[in-house]
Amino acid sequence: MKPISECRDLSKTFAGPNRLFKRNRGVTAVDRVSLQVMPGETLAIVGESGSGKSTLGRLMLRLLAASAGDVFYQGESITDASGARLNQLRRELQIIFQDPFASLNPRMTVQQIVGEPLWLHEKLSREARHARVAELLRTVGLPAAWAERYPHEFSGGQRQRIGIARALASQPKLLLGDEPVSALDVSVQAQVVNLLESLKQQFGLTMIIVAHGLAVIRHMSDRVAVMYLGQIVEVATVDEIFDAPLHPYTQALIASAPQMQPGVSRQIPMLQGDLPNPANPPSGCRFHTRCPWATADCRQFEPINQVLSGGRQIACHRWQEINRDRSVITIAPPSAAFLRRRALFEQAVKQQA
Numbered sequence: 001m002k003p004i005s006e007c008r009d010l011s012k013t014f015a016g017p018n019r020l021f022k023r024n025r026g027v028t029a030v031d032r033v034s035l036q037v038m039p040g041e042t043l044a045i046v047g048e049s050g051s052g053k054s055t056l057g058r059l060m061l062r063l064l065a066a067s068a069g070d071v072f073y074q075g076e077s078i079t080d081a082s083g084a085r086l087n088q089l090r091r092e093l094q095i096i097f098q099d100p101f102a103s104l105n106p107r108m109t110v111q112q113i114v115g116e117p118l119w120l121h122e123k124l125s126r127e128a129r130h131a132r133v134a135e136l137l138r139t140v141g142l143p144a145a146w147a148e149r150y151p152h153e154f155s156g157g158q159r160q161r162i163g164i165a166r167a168l169a170s171q172p173k174l175l176l177g178d179e180p181v182s183a184l185d186v187s188v189q190a191q192v193v194n195l196l197e198s199l200k201q202q203f204g205l206t207m208i209i210v211a212h213g214l215a216v217i218r219h220m221s222d223r224v225a226v227m228y229l230g231q232i233v234e235v236a237t238v239d240e241i242f243d244a245p246l247h248p249y250t251q252a253l254i255a256s257a258p259q260m261q262p263g264v265s266r267q268i269p270m271l272q273g274d275l276p277n278p279a280n281p282p283s284g285c286r287f288h289t290r291c292p293w294a295t296a297d298c299r300q301f302e303p304i305n306q307v308l309s310g311g312r313q314i315a316c317h318r319w320q321e322i323n324r325d326r327s328v329i330t331i332a333p334p335s336a337a338f339l340r341r342r343a344l345f346e347q348a349v350k351q352q353a
């Protein structure tokens with residue numbers, strides 16, 4: 001099966017406030033990330049605030065232009081897509097925003113909000129638009145008769161449903177949920193999560209979910225990519241991430257949510273300190289300043305992203321030592337690219353010695 005969405009060595013640097021200052025290099029929010037999203041799956045991107053999750057999601061939807069690297073959609077490079085092609089992509093690649101209060105135009109009725117893409121992209125007649133909006137509202141669990149109301153007349157959960165109806169109006173293939181439920185009450189969160197799940201089945205959608213909330217991720221996703229300071233440190237199935245995380249950062253992240261694994265959390269060091277400044281990330285492995293396992297090598301050299309059996313990925317110098325007791329892990333034969341990078345790494349270690 002080929003990925004529906006993919007990025008290779010993707011980077012995004014936001015310029016600093018004053019570009020005239022040479023020392024102000026800006027923030028590299030996403031740094032040489034490679035990731036694949038398979039058709040029909042829900043891939044979650046997790047990490048602390050500021051780790052680059054939203055930026056990566058937006059780059060993969062071409063809502064943002066990359067600074068370097070490539071983005072592919074259905075096998076086609078869309079890195080430099082523009083004009084009519086970009087408009088077409090806007091329909092197929094949709095986003096649901098975190099804040100249902102800010103993302104809907106308060107001066108437009110629900111009919112106008114949800115009907116806008118139908119008018120813009122499909123040029124549907126007024127009657128056809130009304131019928132389609134009514135159908136979309138029913139699909140997301142809202143009465144069709146509410147189409148003439150304004151966003152302020154709805155609760156947070158209902159507004160998020162309107163945002164979902166608007167995204168569905170374009171018949172998307174790939175949906176990015178950028179913290180889709182984090183602004184909602186916990187009871188409403190579960191309803192919206194269940195709605196997204198059932199819509200995914202109904203319309204055969206592929207989803208990328210950007211989220212802090214581990215409970216949401218565990219419930220919704222098939223695979224999880226863990227981000228730290230602009231880089232992906234681990235990619236695995238949701239069960240592997242929660243039951244046998246390999247990267248010390250993933251382990252700390254899971255342990256920081258004690259309700260997820262009562263008892264187990266005590267055995268793993270909790271995450272200490274704050275995320276370093278993304279504008280000036282640590283050398284070597286970016287996690288070394290907070291990692292209880294860090295050695296001199298970790299401080300000096302970036303870890304190689306290793307692909308294990310089943311497509312699991314891990315970028316940590318010491319993951320095997322840290323996880324010595326886990327017999328479940330089998331290692332796939334290393335790729336030629338991995339061997340080349342390891343040879344370069346070993347050469348660099350020798351030169352430093």
Ligand SMILES: Nc1ncnc2c1ncn2[C@@H]1O[C@H](COP(=O)(O)OP(=O)(O)OP(=O)(O)O)[C@@H](O)[C@H]1O
Binds near residue numbers: 048
């Ligand atoms: N438009 C922008 N201009 C300048 N810097 C930006 C911009 N967007 C994001 N950044 C910076 O890029 C880094 C990553 O931001 P991003 O929003 O992608 O992280 P995140 O993991 O999604 O965080 P959060 O969970 O808080 O949304 C941060 O340091 C942020 O300040």
